[in-house]
Amino acid sequence: MSDAQIEMMPGQLLARGVARHLVHGHGFACVEEFVPERGRRVDVMALGPKGEIWVVECKSSRADFMSDGKWQGYLDWCDRYFWAVDQAFPTDLLPEETGLIIADGYDAEILRMAPEHKLAGARRNVLIRKIAFHAARRLQGLRDPEGGAGMLG
Numbered sequence: 001m002s003d004a005q006i007e008m009m010p011g012q013l014l015a016r017g018v019a020r021h022l023v024h025g026h027g028f029a030c031v032e033e034f035v036p037e038r039g040r041r042v043d044v045m046a047l048g049p050k051g052e053i054w055v056v057e058c059k060s061s062r063a064d065f066m067s068d069g070k071w072q073g074y075l076d077w078c079d080r081y082f083w084a085v086d087q088a089f090p091t092d093l094l095p096e097e098t099g100l101i102i103a104d105g106y107d108a109e110i111l112r113m114a115p116e117h118k119l120a121g122a123r124r125n126v127l128i129r130k131i132a133f134h135a136a137r138r139l140q141g142l143r144d145p146e147g148g149a150g151m152l153g
Helices: 010-026 062-066 071-077 121-143
Strands: 029-034 042-047 053-058 080-085 099-103 108-112
Touching: 010 029, 010 042, 010 053, 010 080, 010 099, 010 108, 029 121, 042 121, 053 071, 053 099, 053 121, 071 080, 071 121
Parallel strands: 053 080, 080 099
Antiparallel strands: 029 042, 042 053, 099 108
16 A cells, blocks of 8 residues: 555654664664553564563654653663654654654664663563564564554554
């Protein structure tokens, strides 16, 4: 399907640009709208070539950012945490102790690298398995939509 056939929300467009950048520019594999645990959903979960895990939350407006009171709970699920926003976003609102990515629907650029806070080995292993399982189920759902494999949150 082309972009004309799929209506994407502004945050989804940002996530697509971020994923493209991380995949092509940094060798990551990305899963959008990933659930690391019940009650949490990250916009982009990225798995790097050395097993590093990054979380990127995409904010399409000031109101979108201001209504997000749970972002600090995601810090326990990644080695680095980033915000992705568009060029017009007031970036002075974003916490300085987090990473910053400027994105659009086609690409992105990391303006501020997030500080590294290494995950514990056990949590990293659990997350890597969950990412693999989730990505495989989504792929199967695309290949066989009637089969129900894609019905994963």
